[in-house]
Amino acid sequence: HSNREMWFKHFFPPNVCPIDAKANTFYGIMFDAGSTGTRIHIYTFVQKSPENLPELEGEIFESVKPGLSAYADQPEKGAESVKRLLDMAIEAVPPHLWKKTPVVLKATAGLRLLSEEKAQALLLEVREVFEESPFLVPEDSVSIMDGSYEGQLSGQNQHTVGTLDLGGASTQITFLPRFEETLKETPGDFLTSFEMFNSTYKLYTHSYLGFGLKAARLATLGALNVEAVDGQMFRSSCLPKQLEAEWHFGGVKYQYGGNKEGETGFKPCYLEVLKVVKGKLHQPDEIRGSSFYAFSYYYDRAVDTNLIDYEQGGVLEVKDFERKAKEVCDNMERYNSASPFLCMDLTYITALLKEGFGFRDNTLLQLTKKVNNIETSWTLGATFHLLQSLGITH
Ligand SMILES: O=c1ccn([C@@H]2O[C@H](COP(=O)(O)OP(=O)(O)O)[C@@H](O)[C@H]2O)c(=O)[nH]1
Ligand SMILES: [Ca+2]
Structure with missing residues (x-):
């Protein structure tokens, strides 16, 4: 939007502003299929202007137990548990945005411990549930995640540099190394690079399967x-x-x-x-x-x-x-x-x-x-990334 179109913004509180309420609100649906439970995160983002990053406005969170891996021999029943959670998103997302709202499920460690065949059967059933929903189903919308994505970073205070996550099947450690020495003595596959504000950062993140x-x-x-x-x-x-x-x-x-x-x-x-x-x-x-x-x-x-x-x-x-x-x-x-x-x-x-x-x-x-009142989870970073890669946000 050009500034000319946006001049009236200042007369409205943000949640009533017609621009904010419509064109600039995005939803993203991310399922965390963990070893002990399946969770849905329905995120709302607002992009106030094209040059700013979208801001997280809210989250709806719900979870069910057990996790998908408990349905190893009844994949349709597993998919049903996903469908019940997805029905919440139908209530939460305004109908005119359904087609623009991506839905993704990422399975973590629990599914990595099943046989390939059983895991794939489960993922296929879930994919069908997604296809039957009114939401946007990206390619690869249902997958088993590479463990390193489960790492997440928080910077609430200066001395807190990293996060530890202890799941049922795997455990993750993530931090931003401060010393060159650490980068030197760390195995290459424990480090991932990311770009922010035109600089490249190296993040130490690793998932240990079997240590949940x-x-x-x-x-x-x-x-x-x-x-x-x-x-x-x-x-x-x-x-x-x-x-x-x-x-x-x-x-x-x-x-x-x-x-x-x-x-x-x-x-x-x-x-x-x-x-x-x-x-x-x-x-x-x-x-x-x-x-x-x-x-x-x-x-x-x-x-x-x-x-x-x-x-x-x-x-x-x-x-x-x-x-x-x-x-x-x-x-x-x-x-x-x-x-x-x-x-x-x-x-x-x-x-x-x-x-x-x-x-x-x-x-x-x-x-x-x-x-900040949002469930801490790798799912937020993953949704943010998803919306950007689909060109839904800038
Ligand atoms: O949104 C979430 C996801 C997981 N957990 C906790 O994570 C642990 C289980 O991890 P999970 O089922 O995700 O196992 P994983 O697949 O990561 O090994 C339990 O303590 C859950 O209560 C949580 O508190 N909130
Ligand atoms: Ca987990």
């Missing part, structure tokens, strides 16, 4: 990538002594239990968990003392153990997770009203932070669910 919280449970039990699971009993010192139970993950049934006769508690548990993480992750020196945002299961387990408030989030030190892990693991019988995996989860988080990434005991973690 639920995959780590299986690894600790010795059940990850084991051929015959049928009838086998997996035991751990991280579980209540008398426990014997079943667990379904990625379409497989596992039997697991506590060390009936042997040891239990934080010490033996930490040694077990250590085998899963020690020496397996790249440890960039410069992050040891930096503070990080931490999302997903870091947040959930901190809430479960009253380390932070569910609504408020909070700031923790790495050693707070360790203290809580000791408290829970050394009093397992007292905590058994919650998940039987609480001790293992907290111990894994502690080991992952200290021995995996190499953080110090006093490294600060900012636990957050929302930044």
